[in-house]
Amino acid sequence: MKLLEVNPSKGEVKLRVEDEEDLWTLYTILRKGDLVRAKTVRSIAKGGSKEKIPMTLTIKVSDIEFQPFAQVLRIRGTVVEGPDRFGLKGSSHAIRAYPGKELTIIRENGSEDIVRKVKAASMKKPKVAVLSVDTDDYALAIVRGQGIEWVLEGSMQIPGKLDENREAIVKANVKELAKKVLEELNKRGIQNVVVVGPGFFKERVADELRAMGLNVKVDTVSSGDRVGVLEAIKKGSLGDVIKDLESVKALEVIEEAIKRIAKDRRDVCYGLEDCLNASVMGAIEKLVISDRLLHHENDEIREKAIQTIENAEKTRAEVIIVPRDTEAGERLRAFGDVVGLLRFEAF
Template structure:
């Protein structure tokens, strides 16, 4: 989650949603009476029939829920802001918030206390350990993506000779690229980064991409390439708005899910008392204050059966209070199927639980 903007009174808060855990946090902090602004679409009647029109609406929240069988959070309420010419105020509308959505939230009393703390805590995490390099034949910028935005590490100019000086220009470009490659390698090693996005408007990014791909120092890195209109810092911010970053988020989520499942299988083989799986077993572990890491498929969080959904929500909230690491498995990954075979919910425990005496 990124905090994109907050006003001095702390009543308006603009956020970018990066993962399913962000949707879970929103679900828990949004209260009835808050106003949420987001891009949406609405069916409008016309003389020739009806058509769906994209717009930004603000609604006063009445309730929020996870939509079954999707990754979306539905927020329902009364429209308080919309295009004046459409006269929509006072009508009901439901916003669908998903990974990649940008929303603005307003709370009359201000964003303070535990709700604000949960949002800030989520924004501080380096949710995606990724380095962005934005480059063309004039300038470059290296920046690390963090929960609250980007941290520019290095930027500069290539200072290449004129395009008419072919030989000297090629030599200078090779020298500049070599220097930038060394910077990339140093940053990825120093910060433990495994994901690299190379962006830019011209063919210099292609050259850098091929050099990175052939460099053994980056053999374990996941490398993406993105076309942008700008280079330098502007290009980095342009990448943040593009689809590539969403793909990076999904790929990184998959790696985390695989590592958690590997750890779970290690403990189940070594000593099954250190794990719990299935709703009833995990509920017992939560009530015993034993959960260290909790894994839940998103299907359970938005289960159509209210009783099941409520039980899963209570387990997650209880585990959160105990400081457990929570991971909601996405519906788009194969890891979800593996967790589903374990009952859709599983936990790695702080200490062994012996169920025989319960």
């Protein structure tokens, strides 16, 4: 995310989206009621037909549509500024944000929070590929800040050891899998992949990927599917780089919260009301919250979620927002979409 201009007196921040991770950051920054100004295209009726005309519009945000790992973020709202000759004020419009898009966010109560989050997002964001594989299954995932993107999954369909064609089938399947992995990584500009799995089969796949020019690290986990990928993340197979990924940190916080709850400890909170109360006390050390609450259709729930985040950030808590459809987001649902680790016993 590139910070282009800041006008603190007007609460304006102009920025440029540079990649799809920035779309997730933008989604976590925007609030209902913010103003967003950008160049856009609007269909205008002319002589019985409609013509798409480029123009600059400012909308008051009412809804934001986000899909994890997508290339477009749709920001919907009501037009508050635009060319007078088209009479668009008060009408609905959606501004599309995508890599390369420039837009301005205007917030009534100041731009400091926006600037801070944009600056944090401007740092290079790592992406790590992990392939879990055995003679039965495989799963390829890209681990990034917003979560785990499941790219490929399937069966190796390798016959038993007594089949006389087994070796030929193994070679063909390994080569085909390696080709698929290379295509997916090339799309995303990734050259490094961690190959994990039980036994020695993973080594054959790793050798094939090396022969195709990829940098490969190998480690052992118990299975060759999604479970293997998650096990690799948990045990640290992906190296030091994953320590900086919020998606990994979120899973670690959730695991720790589960352990504390199982031991009936009182230095943990979950559910919006308890976490809000803990944030008021300045008790939260780490908070993981789903975007489901941050952009909830119920105004009261949404405002409580925002207040919980703001309170936690004021007391220097680590706050991680996760997409609802990711691994961390799905696990959060059992806890009311928010969980926190506390500095002291608060309940």
